Amino acid sequence: MDATETDRLSACYPILDKLSADARLRVLRSARWMRVPAGAMLFDDRQACEGFPFIVEGSVRVSKCAPNGRELPLYRVAPGETCIISSSCLLGHEDYNARGVTETDTLLMLLPKTVFDDMMNERPFRDFIFHLFAERIADLMQLIEEVAFRKLDQRLAALLLGKGRTLHVTHQQLADELGSVREIVSRLLKSFADQGLVRLSREQVEILDPAGLRKLAAEGSTKA
Incomplete structure (x- = not known):
């Protein structure tokens, strides 16, 4: 990871600068940076969740797929946003139950599962995750309302x-x-x-x- 990537990460996710010095250092040292081309599958149904993605560039489309091939788009993850499916899988120790595909060339930082678990003991990080968790739930409730009514x-x-x-x-x-x-x-x-x-x-x-x-x-x- 170079200084430019670190600066872009902090710009997208200011919460990282609110962590304790030790916690922030551990996040940055354990970070796994990935450049993913458009159209790549980041995760799929029944796949184990290996970490928590921080999107720095590009976007990821998350959808629920039926056996007959039909898809229901759930939400998109853009820079500065979080993936509720990833966080729920990590928190619940469950496999993915949806599919994530990059819409454009995407740069992301993947925080390993063990580090994510430890960061939940840091109040700023925990508050950040649950706040955006609540926002995503509200978005999904609106989607359910549109589909149903x-x-x-x-x-x-x-x-x-x-x-x-x-x-x-x-x-x-x-x-x-x-x-x-x-x-x-x-x-x-x-x-x-x-x-x-x-x-x-x-x-x-x-x-x-x-x-x-x-x-x-x-x-x-x-x-x-």
């Missing part, structure tokens, strides 16, 4: 908004984001296009009527 057309409309005028994305990618299947998403997109809300082309969705999409996201007038 919002129709797919509403969720698709909301997903399209806020990403710019033109989205360079495949129907399969949108389906993966929604935990659905490509055929249903393609049918909904065609319905959106017929209503003049979007224009479709190969691996591209152009937003024509943002106000209409916002209304649809709120009301869900199209039948899925």
Whole structure:
């Protein structure tokens, strides 16, 4: 580990500077730095958790996978954030129950399990883990609410908004984001296009009527 990496780590995770001098030194000495290319699987279902990741650059997409190949995205881990699946597995001494895949080239520091266990005795570190644990739980509760109570057309409309005028994305990618299947998403997109809300082309969705999409996201007038 060089000084630049240490500085970037501290910038992303200021909590490390609040640890005692001995604890911080142990973290830095035991750190395992990893550069991982986009699309690499960091962990998978039923795999043992070897440590706690600190993301310094890039992002990791965490999802729950069904035996039939369908995925339900749970959350993303960006620099400065934590992975609730990793922390829960470490705290509960359980294997992973989800999959983590890098979305972009990613730089991370992996804190070994034994050191993570010891750091939980440091109050600043423990408070940091549980605070972000609570935030992730709130995010997951919102996801459960959307899946259970919002129709797919509403969720698709909301997903399209806020990403710019033109989205360079495949129907399969949108389906993966929604935990659905490509055929249903393609049918909904065609319905959106017929209503003049979007224009479709190969691996591209152009937003024509943002106000209409916002209304649809709120009301869900199209039948899925």
